[in-house]
Amino acid sequence: MKNKSLISIDDYTRDDYLEILRVAAEFEKKPVQNILEGVVVATLFFEPSTRTRLSFESAVSRLGGKIIGFTDAASSSVKKGESLKDTILTVSNYSDLIVMRHPLEGSARYASEVATVPVINAGDGANQHPTQCLLDLYSIQQTQGTLENLKISIVGDLKYGRTVHSLLMAMSNFNPTFNFIAPDELKVPEEYKRFLDLKNIKYEEHVDLAENILDSDIVYMTRVQRERFADPLEYEKVKNVYILNNEMLNGTKDNMKILHPLPRVNEIDEDVDENEKAYYFPQALNGVFTRQAIMTKILGLK
Ligand code: CP
Secondary structure, three states: OOOOOEOOHHHOOHHHHHHHHHHHHHHHHOOOOOOOOOOEEEEEEOOOOOHHHHHHHHHHHHOOOEEEEEOOHHHOHHHHOOOHHHHHHHHHHHOOEEEEEEOOOOHHHHHHHHOOOOEEEEEEOOOEOHHHHHHHHHHHHHHHOOOOOOEEEEEOOOOOOHHHHHHHHHHHHHOOEEEEEOOHHHOOOHHHHHHHHHOOOEEEEEOOOHHHOOOOOEEEEOOOOHHHOOOHHHHHHHOOOOOEOHHHHOOOOOOOEEEOOOOOOOOEOHHHHHOOOEOHHHHHHHHHHHHHHHHHHHOOOO
């Protein structure tokens, strides 16, 4: 991991995932340390973010490092027509690590090829979100005590949801059974199903939510990704397709936890927040420890 960019979750191995989770658990016990003193991390967000950007910034601040960057490309020289290549080469001069979110699939890989410092993909279009995936793995391990042999229902926008694509690839290392719950318009893309077929991973596809989560260990809810739809009318058709409520949780397994990468729009009733099966806000907190682990491993400081 040292000095290597993290662009897709399959840039890392199963052993790498477990090592990140081990170090994240150390940071959970002691999140404030001076490990990043003198380190500058650049956060370049070409798309909106609350959790990813702020948890990276919290993670760096709690480890004594400094953050530079922008939250809106319109406030950078991109607005004057500067290319992504020139932006990345310039920011490489000012930082030890670049964290970038960008709407174009493949942009993070391209940035990593031109940068002179490691790049962490904080989400590239509908493609990948590897740091979210690692905090999802950490959350699954924390709530289930294991990553192995779990039944995982993934619900909602499985077509455009980049966290879904990263999660199914990573979890395929731990013999899961997947239950994909989506309307026809938002099913898992064929390339990911081929990936699972090649690894002999079991999965079922369903449309109904309530009757298909009863035997799940994890129910991973997702938002319908309005920003990825070319036609707003297509979004209108599916935007309220699933709304998880407390009644639907009757009869689910005692150990079951609800995860969601957030932001939520309306796919989980707010009443569910009080349910002991709701884990999405602790999951967001886990983002700090996991990102501390990822950055310190890449910087060779752990
Ligand atoms: N989970 C996630 O990526 O959230 P943000 O878009 O708020 O960063």
